Amino acid sequence: MRQLTGLDASFLYLETPNAPMHISGLAIYDQSTAPGGKVRFKDIIAHFNERVRPIPTMTQRLVEVPFSMDHPYWVSDGYFDPEFHVRHIALPKPGDWRQLCILISRLHARPLDRARPLWEVYIIEGLDNVEGVPKGGFAIFSKTHHAAIDGSSGMEITAATHDLTPEYSAPREPAVIKVESEPSRAQLVLRAQVNGIRKPFNFISVARNTVPGMAKAWNQVRKGKLHRVTDIPRTRFNEKVSPHRVFDAASFSLAEVKAIKNVVPGATVNDVAITIVGGALRKYLEHHGELPETSLAAMAPVNVRSEDQKNTAGNVVSTMTVMVRSDIEDPMERLLAVHEGTREAKELTQAVGAKAMTDYSQFIPSMLTAQAARLASQWGLMSRMRPSFNCVITNVPGPQVPLYTMGAQMVHNFGTGPVFDGLGLFHVISSYCGEFSVSATACRDMMPDPEFYKQCIEESYDNLKAASMDMAA
Secondary structure, X not given: OEEOOHHHHHHHHOXXXXXXXXXXXXXXXXXXXXXXXXXXXXXXXXXXXXXXOOOHHHHOEEEOOHXXXXXXXXXXXXXXXXXXXXXXXXOOOOOEHHHHHHHHHHHHHOOOOOOOOOEEEEEEEOOOEOOOOXXXXXXXXXXXXOOOEOHHHHHHHHHHOOEOOOOOOXXXXXXXXXXOOOOOHHHHHHHHHHHHHHHHHHHHHHHHHHHHHHHHHHHXXXXXXXXXXXXXXXXXXXXXXXXXXXXXXEEEEHHHHHHHHHOOOOOOHHHHHHHHHHHHHHHHHHHOOOOOOOOOEEEEEEEOOOHHHOOOOEOOEEEEEEEOOOOOOOHHHHHHHHHHXXXXXXXXXXHHOOOHHHHHHOOOOHHHHHHHHHHHHHHOHHHOOOOOOOEEEEEEEOOOOOOEEOOEEEEEEEEEOOOEOOEOEEEEEEEEOOEEEXXXXXXXXXXXXXXXXXXXXXXXXXXXXXXXXXXXX
């Protein structure tokens, strides 16, 4: 039995009926590379049953502490049913990209069942008219609660369910789940009381290690040596979210993206991604007559896992606030400004301490946080508060070698993320085998035209590419 950290538990507390807090991945496969040229659904169930059983995250369910006196626990009760978690569905004809996006939006909008391990997988067939997908291809859409994994630990689960070659043998006998006895309500209350006694002493220890660095950082901010992002404008993405979602994605050449970033000394692939998103948001909001004069800002999660925390589940992340420079029309000027802004954001994060947020998150009050999230949603408080961000941009780099599941080669990889009150737009930047993708998930009421936003992303990329070629010439 393992207790959730404060950061992990916060994703449970933030969850409302309109805002399920899971992250998802959409991978598309060519089954012609599989043995016999075909993958059967029963083989997929057997494959997942074998590969995910050894991963505690995939077989543990939540146990809540009475009266929300403390953070919940993960417990393996032995009742793991892969046929519940792995589901089969097909697109109706003609089976095109738009239909797939609508289906993903619908599936992503549904909350996970908290009485079960918090993940689901959908096997999707009928993709015969999706551009770039071989005939007979299929997709796997996986949903896992953010309380259980972050982007980095999610990639580790992807590695566990894939191979580096198409050679595939029948699943072996799946691992036996270690069954843990579920604690009684009295035991959970007692544990909460003990933790309550320990927390003040733990807080003093954390404060002793972090306060000096934070004080030094804010002193540098006061002197103008470090800079915070302020005066963030309110946009349509900072209102209360509906229960409905939209999804779309655009793909580009990773080699071309790297060529673009090489034009600006020191720039990164992530800088290029932020610049593309900044240009897309500028085009989108300008089209709707809503472009603010000041730049929009994005929350950028930062992986702060140490070496000894690799291959562990849960969330070990901090965040940066980065300006997407939607106020700059020229693409190369925007890239230069984004690069400078991300450099300053990294300096501030390092000065404060990248792990400071995760260190303090363990002291999140469980009962008050859950109630506050529900009341804030019910009263629409996020629509009245000054926004801290306008969207999320998270970069989850993938492998640059082909991956196979049951012998079928992955040909495309995209991602979706949670949106919630005050933050209704989420971008996943992913790369796989030479392909660079920008995926967008949004509240449908805030973005009723996701196809147009995809067009804005593509136009932003094309403009940036052309400008970089002119500069390099």
